[in-house]
Amino acid sequence: MASAAAPYPSGHAAVAARYDAVDEVYRETRDIRLVGFVLFLLSDCILFSAFIFAYVYLRNSAPAWPPFVDGRQLPWFDTSFAAFNSIVLFGSGVTMHFALENWKHLDKATFYRWLIATIVLGLGFLLGQAHEWTGVLHDGVTWPGSAMGASFFTLTGLHGFHVFVGVCYLTILGIQASRGVYTGSKYFGLTAGTLYWHFVDVVWVGLFFLFYIW
C-alpha cells in the first residue's frame, strides 16, 4: 500500500538501509528492547497457556460438557457471531501490518489512516466482545456459576484487557508519531506496538478454537 506519491525513496532496500542508518546508542537500545519485548510477549503467552491448560484440564475431567448447572445443561457458545468478531480482530492485524509498512516507507498520511483503522477495529472487537458477554450471560453461563463460565470469562476477559491495553497503546503511539518522536530510521516503538497487536491476534486464534470450534 505504499503510496506512489511518496516523495521519498521507497523499496525494501531503502527501508533496510534506513533501519541500519542509526547511531550506535540507538542501535544498542533498540536491540536490547527488542529482545526484552519478545521475552515479555513470551511470558505473557505463558500466562494464557496456564489458563488454557486449566480449561482443557477441567473440560476433560468433567463428566459432561457443557456442564450442568442447576439441573440444566449449559448451551454451547454461539460460533457465528464470534467468527464475525474474529474477522474484525484479524482484520485489525492486517491493517496494523500496513500501518507499520507505510511508516517504514515514509508514507505518514497512509500510516495514520491504517493506524486509525486498526484502533477502530480494535474498539469494534471490544464492543463485539461486550455483546458476546451479554449473550453468554443471558444464556445462564456466569463467571462464578460453572467451570465453563470461569474459564470463558477469565480467558476472554484477560484477552479483552490485552486488546483494551493495545488500543490505548496504539493511540499513544499515534500521538507520539504525530509529535515527531519517530523517524524513518528510528521507530522501535511502532515495531513493538505492532508485535504486541499481532500477539493479541494470535492468542485469539487459540481462544476461538478452544471455545467455539472444539
Added chain:
Amino acid sequence: MTIVLTVLSLVNAWYFLFGNIDWIMPGASHPVADRASDIDGLFKFMAVFGGGITIFVTGYVIYFAIVFRARSTDAPDALGIQIHDAPKLEFWWTALPTALLILLTGLSIVVWYKIQFGTTAPALTAEVIGHQFYFEYRYPGLKTSVFSKTEPMHLPVGVPVRILITSADVIHQFWVPEIRLKMAAVPGLVQNLNYTPLRTGTYEIACSEFCGVDHSLMQGKLVIEPVAAFNTWLDHEKKEAATASAAAVNLKAGDPAAGKALFAQKCAACHNNPPTPFDQKLVGPGLLHITDDPQHPNLVTGKPPTPEDIAEILENGFTGPIGTMPSRQANGLSEKDVANLVAYLVSLK
C-alpha cells in the same frame, strides 16, 4: 583413601541389606503387606548405592581438602595443577550414574506395575472417606459406616483388598506406614490402593496431607485380623446396624415438601436441582424419574429402584465411577430426613 571409603560403603550396604532396619522402616523384617517388601527392596537398593555415593563424595571432599591444602611453605602465588578436563573420566562419571539410574528406573517400574496393576480381582472392596479430622470406612453390605474416631478399620489377613479413597471436604491422605502405600483423598475423585495384608496386628493410620487445624490429631487404627475374626466382626456390625435402623425408617411417613427443601440444601451440591434425567450429571447423576427412568431402568439391583433401594443408598452412600456419595451419617441426615427425601424423589414420577 579409596579403600577406606569402599569399606565404609560396604558396611553401609551390609547394614541396609542384612541389618535390622525396623527402626527406620517399621516392619521391614516382617512385611505387613505384599507391596511393603517390594518397596523396601527399592529403598535398600537406593540406600546402598546412594549411601555409597554420599560416603565417597564426602570422603573425597575431606581427603582432597587435607591433601591439597595450601601450605605455609608454598610460594604466595602457588597454583594448583592447571587441568581443564579429562574426557575419559568425564565419560565414565556420566555413564556409570546413568546406568545406575536406568537400572533403578527398571526396578521402580516393576514395583510400580505391581502396585498399579498387580492385584487382580480383589476379594474385598472397602471405602475410605476423609473428613476433617477423621476417616470414615465403609464395607460392602454394612449399612452404617465405621468411624475412626471411635472404632478401628478392620481388614482380613491374606485376602487381596481394594481400598477406594475419596474425601468429603478437603484433601487428606490415607497412610499406614507399615503398609508403605499412601493415597490422597481428593474431593470429587476416587482413587484406589490394592494390596494383600500379610500380618495380623494393630497399626496406626495417619493423614499425611495437611487438612486443617487438627491435622495432627487425624489418626486411626487399622486392625488386620484372621479372616474368621474379620467375618465375625463384620457380621456383628451388620446385625447391630440392622437392629438399630430396622424399625426407625418408616418410608410411608415421608413428607415430599420437606424432602424438596432438604434436597436443595443437602443434595444440590452434587445432584442437579431441580432434578434432571439420569444421564445429566453434575457430580452425581440426575435424579428425575428415578423410579421409572426409561433409559436407566436397572439402576442398582437390575430392577427399577424401589423406595427401599433409594433409602438404602441414602443410608449407605454409593461409590460410582466419578465419585462417592457419602453415607447418611456422613451427610448429617436423620432417618426421618431419609424418609422425606425418598418421598420427594418418588413423587417426581
Added chain:
Amino acid sequence: MHPGTTTHDTHEVHGHIHPPPEGFVRKYVFSLDHKVIGFQYFITGMLIMLIAGSFALIMRLQLIDPQGALMSHNAYNEMFTLHGTAMVWMVLIPLVTGALGNFAMPLQIGARDVAFPWLNMASFWILPVAALILFSSMLFGGPHAGWTEYPPISLADGTAGALWCVAIFVVGISSTMTGMNFMVTVIKMRAPGMTWTRMPLFTWATFATALMNMVATVALSSATGALFLEHVFNVPFFDATRGGSAVLFEHMFWFYSHPAVYIFVIPAFGVISEVLPTFSRKPIFGYKMIAFSSMAIALLSFTVWAHHMFPSGLAPWLQLPFMILTYAIGIPTGIKMFSWLATLWGGRIHFTSAMLYALGFLITFTFGGITGIFLASVPVDLHEHGTYFVVGHFHYVVAGGAVMGFLAAIPYWYPKATGRMMSERLGQLGFWLFFIGLNGTFFPMHWLGLEGMPRRYASYVEFAKTNPDAVFWNRFETVFAFFMAASIGLLIFNAIWSLKHGKLAGINPWGARTLEWTISSPPPYYNFKKIPEVYGPPYDFGHPMPYRNTDNEIEPYPEYGKVVMPVPAAAGA
C-alpha cells in the same frame, strides 16, 4: 525519545549509563544502580529471613513436647505457612537472584548496568510491598494452608488467604521482570569478546535461573490469580462440587514451584563454581559440562513437576514419565558434583570462610540430591510423600544447597561490594555453627519421616506412643536449629562490624579472575570506565588476565563529560 547522544568512543556505548545519582533518595532509595539494588535486596531479604527464621525456631520449640509445648494448632499452622512462604519467595529467591545476581552478574559480563535499570528498581520495590501484604495477612487471622496453599483447605482462610494470593502474585511479577531483565542483559550486554563459552559460571547460572524465573513464575501468577478469583469472586476453578478440580491447582502450582527449587539452587551452583577454582588456585574442571548442565537442569525442571503429586490424583500412566524425567535430572546434577570434586584435586586449597561453605555445600547438597532420588521413585515416594523425610530432603537442598551457596557468596563478594574484608575468624566460626546445626537439625528428620511422622504436625502424641524415640530426636533437632540461628546472627554482626573495622580489600583480594575483580572495590556507579575486551576463558590461573582495556587506576569520580549518559528512554521509543 531519541537516544541521540553521540559518542567519541564506541566502547563507551555498550550498556546504558544512567545519570549519576544525586541526593540520598536517588542514591540509596530509588537508585537505578544494579549494585545498590543488590544491596537493597540483600538487606530486605535478610530482614525477612530473620522473621521467617524466627518462625522456624518457634516451630522447633513447639515440637520439644509431643503435646505441643508453646501454642495452639492454629498458631503452629500459621507459623509453618508463613515460614515456608516467606523463605521461598521473599528470602531465597530475592537473595540469590536479586542480591547476588544483581550485584555480580553485570560486573562479570563487563556491563555498566542491567538492560532495564528502571525495571530493575521497580522489581525490587515490589518485594517489600509484597512482604508487607503477606505479613499483614496475620492481622486477618493468617493463612493456614502451608506454603503450597492447596485448595480447598486454603479457601477456608478468607481474607488472609486472599492476601496471601495477592502477595505471591505481586512478588511473582517482580521475579518475572527480573528474569526478563537478566536474560536480555546476558544476551545483549556482554563485553566484546565475551563469547558464551567465556562467560563466568555464575553468569551462566544466573542466565539459566532467569530463564526459569521468566517462564515458570508466570504460571505461578496464574495459579495464585485463579485462587484469588476463587477466594474473592467465588469463581469455581478448584471447587469440585461446581466442576472445578483441586488437582488442577497442584498442577499449576508445581509447574512453577518445582523450577523454583532450581531457581534458588542454580545460582548457588554458580557461586560454588566461582569459589572453588579461586581458592583451589586452578581452573574449574569441565567448564562446558558445568555450563551445559545448568541449562539442562533448567530445561528439565519444567518437565518434572508432577513428581510432587504421585499420590494426589495423577493418572497412573502419567506417573512413569515424571519419574523417569526426574531421574534424568540427577545426571547433569551428578556431572556438576563430580566436576567440582575434580576441581579440588591437585589444587592449592585456601581455607577461607567462603571456601569452607563451598566444601560444606558439596557434602550437604550431595546428600540432599541423593534423598531426592529416593523421592523420585514412585513406589518409594508412596511411602515417603508428605512425611518428615520430605522436610529433611528439601531442607538439605535448600539450606544445604541454596543457603550454603549464598553464605559462600557473602564473604566472597563482600570485599568487592564494600571495599573491606569480612572477619575470617567470625566467618569460619559461623560456618562450623551452620554446618553442624544444619546436619543436626535435618538429618534425624529422614528416619522420623520413614518411621511414620507426617509433616505439618503441630503435635505428635499418637506417633510418639508408637515411636518413643521421636521425642528425643525432635528435641535434638530443636537444639541444633539454634546453632543455625546463631550462625546467621554472627553473619549479620560480621557484615556490620566489618563495614568499619574490616581490612581494606583492594582490587582483587582473592586473586580471582573474573571481570569484577579488575575494577576498584567498591566499583564506581558506572562500573567500567571503558568497556573491557575479553580474549580468553575466565579461569586460567597463572596466565595474565584475559582482558584488554581494563583500567585499574580509575579515579573514583571522573568528570561526567568523559562518559556519555543517555537519559533513560520514555515508554515506546
